Amino acid sequence: MTITADTGAATAAPMVGFRGVGKTYPKQALPVLEGIDLELREGEVVALIGPSGCGKSTLLNILAGLTDVSTGTVDLARSDLRSAYVFQNPRLLPWRTVLKNVEFALEQIGVPAEERRRRALAALETVHLGEHVDKFPNQLSGGMQQRAALARGIAIEPTLLLLDEPLGALDALTRSYLQEELLRIIAELKTTTLLVTHDIDEAILLADRVVVLSSRPARIREIFEVPFGAARSLDTIIGDPRFGALRHEIRELLRPEVAA
C-alpha cells in the first residue's frame, strides 16, 4: 500500500471475502484467477483494473452466482446478499419498454406490481431517464440505454453493486458525463460496489480502493487506497498532485502486464 489514508471504509465490517480464490474454466489449461485474497468492506467502492481478458469479469460472475470458484472460498458476511449486475453492454430486453425493463429485475425478486412500478420509476428518475420510461431500448442512445441498465440494477436496492466496465462501450464524451453521474449515484446509495474498468482515471475517480490485477492468470499485484474523500469530483481531484502520482504509479505497474 503506497498511499494510505484514513477512510471511513477501512473500519467498516467486511461484506465479502475472497480467500485464495482460483478459477479454471473447463477445457482450458491456464487458470483465469489464482490466489485472490480480497475483502470488500460494507459501503466501499473497489475498482478492479487490469489487462483485457485477465479474469476481472470472472470475479464479478462468481459474486453474481453465475459461476463457481475452482479453488478457495468466498465468505459472505450477510445471508441476504442481493447483487445487481451492470454489464458493459446494456442487455435490455428489446421487446420491453425502459420501465418494463427495470421492472424485470423487480419481478424476479417477487415485488408486487404496484410497488414494482413505483420503484422502477424512482430508479429511472435517479438516472435521469424519467422522461423516457415508455420508450423501447432501440429508441435510446447508447448512454441512455446504459443508464436504463443501471436503473434496473439500483431498483432492486442491492447490497452489492457489480459494475463490469459499465461505461466501456460508450464514446469518450458520453463516458465522462456518465462517470460524474455514476459517482453521484454510488455516493447517494452507499452500496458496496465492485467496479471493473480499463480506465485508470475512472478507477481513481469512483473508487475508495483500486485493485491492480496481473495478466492471466490474474493475481492481485497491488491495492491502492484512494486518498480523496467522499466529496470528490473530477474537477477537484484532477489538479491534486496526489491524483497524478497515483495515476502514474498504477500506469507503471500495469505497463508490463499490458505489454505481455
Add this chain to the structure above:
Amino acid sequence: MSVVTSPAPTVGAPAATSAGAPGAPAAAGASTPSAPVRRRGGWKRPARVILSVIVIFAVWAIASTQFPSYILPSPLDVWDQFLSAVGRGVWVEEILATVQHLLAAFGLVIVIGLPLGILIGRSKIAEDLARVPMIFLQTVPTIVLIALALVIMGVSDTAVIGVTVAGSISYFLINVIQGTRSIDPDLTEMSRAYQASEGSIMRSVVLPSVVPYLLAGARITLGVAWQITLFSEYLMGTAGVGFQVNTSIKLLDTAAVFMWGLSIVALTLLVEYGIFRPVERLLTRHVKGRS
C-alpha cells in the same frame, strides 16, 4: 408485357388498347382509364397493382370468348357460380369444413410445434432424437401420408387433419428451432444474474425472442397447410372445398373449380392482411419504434 413496368405517362395507352380490342366486354378496362393515371408518387405503385388486376381480368374475359365454358369459363360464369353456391348455402358450408380442417391442423401444429421446437433448439439430445423424424416428415410425399391415413383412419376429418399436421409441422419446427438458437446468451445471463427462474427466462426472454420466427413459420405453415388440406379432401372425399373441386371437375363444371380456387385465394389474402400483418405489427412494435 411492357404495360406494367412502363412509366406513368404511357399508362393510359394500354387501357385504351384493351378497350378497343375486338369483342372486349365494356366493363373490363375502358370504364376506368382515369383511375391509374394519378401522377402523385404515392399513388403510382398501388395504381399499377390495380392496373395489373384489370389487365388480367380483361385478358381472361377476352380469352374466354374463344373457348367453351368447360375449358375456360368467363369471369361472369364464375361469379354466377359463386352467387349460386352462396345462395344454396353450399359455399359457407364447404368453406367452413375446409377452414375447420385447416384451423384444427394449424392449432395442433402450433401447440405441438412450439414447445417441441424450443426443446429441440435448446437440447442437443432432443435435436439428435428429432433429426430423422424431421427429415422423414420433410421428404415423405404427401400422397403417401394420405394413403396411410386412409388405411389407418379411413375417410374422416381426423385423417385430413392428421395428414395436414404431419405434412406441415416440419416447416414450423424449423423456424422455431432457428428462433430458439437466435436467443442472445447475454440476455439469458443477465436474467440469471438477476435471479430469474427458468420459467421466467422462458416467458421473458425465450418466447419473445422466438416470436418473429414463430410468425414467419406460422405463415409458411399455413400456406403449406392450405395445400395439403385441399389435396387430402380431394383425394379422400371428405367434406370441404377440395372435394367440391373433385366433383365439379368430374362434372366438367370448370366455372365451379375457378370459383372455389378464387375463394381460397381471397380467404388466404384475408388471413394475411386481416390477421398476420396486424399481429406482426403488434408483436414487433419495438423493432419499428424508432422516433
